[in-house]
Every structure is written in C-alpha cells, then in structure tokens.
Amino acid sequence: MAVEIKICGLSTRDTLEAALEAGADQVGFVLFPKSPRNVDLTAASELAEQARGRASVVVLTVDPDDALLDEVMTKIRPDVLQLHGSESPERVSEIAARYDVRIWKAVALDRAEDLKRAGAYAAVADRVLFDAKPPKGADRPGGNAVSFDWNLLAELDLAKPFVLSGGLDPENVGEALRVTRAPAVDVSSGVESAPGIKDAEKIRAFVRAARDASRAERMAG
Numbered sequence: 777m778a779v780e781i782k783i784c785g786l787s788t789r790d791t792l793e794a795a796l797e798a799g800a801d802q803v804g805f806v807l808f809p810k811s812p813r814n815v816d817l818t819a820a821s822e823l824a825e826q827a828r829g830r831a832s833v834v835v836l837t838v839d840p841d842d843a844l845l846d847e848v849m850t851k852i853r854p855d856v857l858q859l860h861g862s863e864s865p866e867r868v869s870e871i872a873a874r875y876d877v878r879i880w881k882a883v884a885l886d887r888a889e890d891l892k893r894a895g896a897y898a899a900v901a902d903r904v905l906f907d908a909k910p911p912k913g914a915d916r917p918g919g920n921a922v923s924f925d926w927n928l929l930a931e932l933d934l935a936k937p938f939v940l941s942g943g944l945d946p947e948n949v950g951e952a953l954r955v956t957r958a959p960a961v962d963v964s965s966g967v968e969s970a971p972g973i974k975d976a977e978k979i980r981a982f983v984r985a986a987r988d989a990s991r992a993e994r995m996a997g
C-alpha cells in the first residue's frame with residue numbers, strides 16, 4: 777500500500793492548492809488559538825470547501841467541548857476529527873458516538889512505556905497519531921518540529937493503522953518510513969519557511985520524498 781500523506785496546519789488558499797496538487801491524501805486545519813497555524817471556523821470552512829472531494833479534510837482541536845464540536849461539524853463538515861489534547865479514551869469514545877466522523881487521536885511518545893496508552897485509544901479511535909512530546913515550556917501540544925525515537929514503533933502491534941508525526945521533513949521522511957513502516961505520515965513545521973508559513977516547494981518535496989520511499993519499501997518487499 778502506498779503511504780498516506782497528511783499536510784497539517786494549512787491556512788491559505790495557495791498553499792492548500794499546492795498540497796492538493798502535490799497529491800496529499802489529507803489536509804489539516806488547526807483550531808487552536810495559541811497556534812501560529814490557527815484558523816477560525818469561517819476560514820476553515822472556506823478552505824474545507826476548496827479541498828472537499830480532492831483530499832480528506834481533517835480538523836484538529838485540543839480538548840474540544842461539545843459546543844465547539846457542534847460548530848465544527850455543522851460549519852466545516854470534516855471527514856476526520858484529530859484530537860490533539862489530553863482527551864481520555866472515554867472522552868474519545870463519547871465523541872465517536874456523538875458525531876458521524878472518523879477520529880484520529882494523537883498520542884505523545886517519548887519512551888516505550890508511553891506506547892501502553894496507545895492500545896486504549898486504538899479501541900475507540902479510527903487511527904492513533906504518534907507525535908513527539910512537546911518541549912518544556914511549549915505553548916502547544918503539537919506542531920513543534922520535534923521527533924521521537926522512531927525505533928519505538930519498529931515492533932508496534934496495534935489494532936488500527938497509525939500515523940507517524942513529529943519533526944518530519946523532506947530530508948528525513950524516507951528514513952522514518954524505512955524504520956517504522958508507517959502506513960501514513962503527517963507533517964507541519966517541516967514544510968514551512970517560518971512557524972505558520974507553509975512553503976509550496978517544501979510541500980512538493982515532502983510528498984515526493986514520502987512517495988519515493990514508500991515505493992522503494994514496497995519493491996524491497
């Protein structure tokens with residue numbers, strides 16, 4: 777299977793278009809006011825319309841309440857809801873039951889012990905997205921350009937497909953795929969020229985590098 781590629785934190789029509797034309801499978805919009813990639817509901821809904829039918833629309837929120845989720849579901853109508861806060865497995869299950877949307881749950885990894893939490897999330901979410909733990913003092917739980925030790929995932933046995941995230945870029949995504957054999961990758965900072973400013977050429981380079989590496993892995997068996 778070809779690797780799936782998500783470009784996260786898009787906030788302009790032009791860079792969204794670059795991601796869609798490059799062949800991204802999912803495009804992500806961040807609803808988190810402290811993020812340099814934050815978009816409001818209106819902007820996210822306009823970007824979602826541009827992407828609809830061309831890639832899956834992912835809306836990323838952090839510990840959302842039902843009022844926000846009601847608005848997200850009505851105004852943006854995402855294909856996927858990415859939960860990137862400290863939502864418990866019970867809360868993820870509640871959200872999955874309340875809304876007709878696929879759920880990805882982010883799990884921060886630093887050491888093998890952190891993987892124990894992934895099983896409980898795999899039981900209630902459609903996918904688990906592994907990200908690095910945020911650095912001390914960071915004001916957001918993701919999008920920090922930090923990687924974790926990919927070897928932690930080499931022997932992973934999870935009931936659901938996972939997404940590899942955290943500090944990926946066009947130069948390292950090939951090696952990341954070789955080590956983890958991830959079915960899907962997610963990038964934000966690694967395709968930016970500055971925090972929150974997406975770079976069309978880096979988006980194209982990332983998609984190319986991930987596709988090349990995925991093809992090489994498949995040919996090697």
Ligand SMILES: O=C(O)c1ccccc1NCC(=O)[C@H](O)[C@H](O)COP(=O)(O)O
Binds near residue numbers: 808811838860917
């Ligand atoms: O991107 C953000 O600013 C953000 C803010 C709050 C929660 C999550 C956020 N991003 C999550 C993502 O999906 C990123 O793609 C993922 O953390 C990887 O980020 P990066 O290491 O910058 O590629």
